[in-house]
Amino acid sequence: MKSFTTANLYLYRLLHTIQVLLTTEAVDMKHILLITAWMPLSALAADLDTVYFYQTPTPELASTHSSQAYTNPLPAPDTSNLEPDGTPKNTQAGASTEAASRAYGRYSVPFTAKRVSAAVTSAVSSDSNAYLSASFPYSAIGKLTFQVGGISAHCSASVILKSVIVTAAHCMQDYGAGADRFDSHVFRPASYEGSSPYGEWTPLAAVWPNTWTKGTEVGSGSAVDNDLAVMILAKNASGQFISDLVGGHLNYGWNNYSFINSKRTGNIWTAAVTTLGYPGLLDEGAIMQRSDGPSYLTTIADAHQIYQGSTFTGGSSGGPWVVNFGYENPSFSDGSGVGHKAKANVVIGVTSWGSADPNQPKDNYSSQFTQNKRYPKADYGGFGAGNIAALLNTACSKKPRGSTQTFKQLGYCDQ
Template identity: 50%
Template sequence: MKRSKRVACVEATAVVALSMTSAGIAHADDELVVNTNPAASREAPADLSSLKPVVNVLAAPDTSSIVPDTGPSPYVPGVNTQSGIVTDAQTRAYGSFAIPYTTGRVQDGNQSALGTTSANFLSTTYPYRAIGKLTFSAGYCTASLIRRSVIVTAAHCIQSFGSGSAIYSGWQFRPGHYGASGATSAQIAPYGTWTWAALVRPSTWANGTDTGSGAARNNDIAVIAIAKNASNQFIGDLTGYLNYGWNNYSFVSSSKTGNLQTASVTTFGYPALLDGGAIMQRTDGPTYTTTVSGASQLWQGSNLTGGASGGPWIVNFRARDAVLSGGAAVGSSPNLAIVGVTSWGSADPNASKDNYASQFRQNTQYPNATYGNYGSGNIASLLNTLCTTAAPGGGTFASQGYCN
């Protein structure tokens, strides 16, 4: 059956496929519409600024009692790729840990309508450039700026658990680092190489008494003051810095999340598993709070392994805020904020694909709701200790502007 209709000088023909049945099951009709005069559609381009958004005018159903599906789909999953249809669930998609995630490079550099950009362009834009590679005597980790000249990383990037006063040395931070083969010095350290001025790690990490067992610990967190450069500049004045949150900031629990404390979290790092640790990687996916051997942890599906340690776990990650209109309002807890740093995960690149973070929060070691002007719990206490410490040249790190 055919029918024709002329709309805006464009001849369109719709072909309606009749219902088909198989084994007594009725299938939906598919309708095809063909534009028989595409040239006419190009003659008078629309004024985009005058167009109004199209919405589904059907009334929204009641969603107050919906809950997530718990059973598997009765159908075989599949995906159509450039290489063809794949119907087996690849472990790389989510691993035996069974929490889905997406990981990819923080990289630009392909041809676009505007030309070619440098491969490291994206990692030199905010907020990516507030994240970088932290090198030191034992190797490298990932770190991110949370004050004008203070970075946060993992305590195990400062010293081994329970090693007392024995710490690593020579910490240097390269924000926005891109070190792929052939990278120039300007790409390797686009904002320069910055050295450390002072650091604070939890005493319970140093003496080996922190709550937890094995790698899972309450407070695998440390902060480092970054010294000014030769031009007497603070690093954050060049790169900007990120917010931080504590005590389940932006997490929510409801019947729609299976009553689990859940947030959408983006994690960053330089894992050796991916691109040899030379390029910043990003993982996005649902993240949950949990307790492992008494230690408060965040957990996420991920393949960011060694080298991503100390990398930020960020809620509400985005580069810019949209301009709201039509009565739209932001939701609760909308701020971009670091809520933990990568602590540990499966070392097998083809098995669990999981990652855990020491959560920024009040806990047994850091029970106070207020530590100076820096918030609650472990992250606030570490910052308060660092920022009230005497700095070279007189005054404290706070009074000199490091902790703005």
């Protein structure tokens, strides 16, 4: 009989126990976490991220609207000598639903241009202050609430596939926390002063980098390579996906889609980026906020980062950084056009951290959605390149409890 190493024995016992549990009716996320808690991390394959499955939260938690803005607890690194990146890139940028890269013109200066209009919605009255945030593409962004030690907290998140949202890893668990994770996540798209015009959506599964779980990320303090997570949402009681109700979903990009480096930008990588979320120090986190401006690429202790000026604070964590944000393009004539890398509403990062003092210097940072040391491949299952694609591929390749088909086969991950 073949002998087992210690790691193999742990792995065998883990898989056997999970197999037994999954044949019972009353298995939930807590059971799985209890099993993995005693298993040495060295026994896990280094290239595997764990998908966590959820039970439906209790009605009391699902109906809770009052929450504290959650802030990345890791210390902010020193950015006093931070410089933007001007190094040429050797990776191909891309975006979901776009076969070839095609917002800037030959002048090589980034911009965002959309028709001044809003999608029509019946979710709220047209004379309500909440109308704009309930219209697409704003409606694909919302507040993500969860429990931290019995206290209700919130981050921000956005819909990027049929029934998939993206947020920050630090909204799932503290850095290096192992088996200790936050629970009772509920997503409320277009939340406005406590209202949820499109209902409350609970997760079926979530995945984030195991390097975050183990505390082995590349970087320093809060500046790390992979502060991101994806979550697959359950259908509502009517059997609808979330994007069916909110008017669609945003797209996502990788390898810094829409960034441009030219002599007119000072030979540094920059893009026109719209950032959205629910920062706790602005309207007490009750109303979605929007920030627009140039964003730049940089590295901090080898961690790939994007930075911008912003008033955003805790609670905006996990909110999308979007290029080419807007409802629709105008009708073009006489040779006019959209420019290059002009795919609409492409999420290229999520809010991760800012300086410890929220009043100055008013900065905001995101992990780049890109190929890096942890996620080096140019393609992960057809979802694109780098960290964002790898997490989507991992989550969408799993089967919901009781199903013989994967989330992707069931349509949850449609683009």
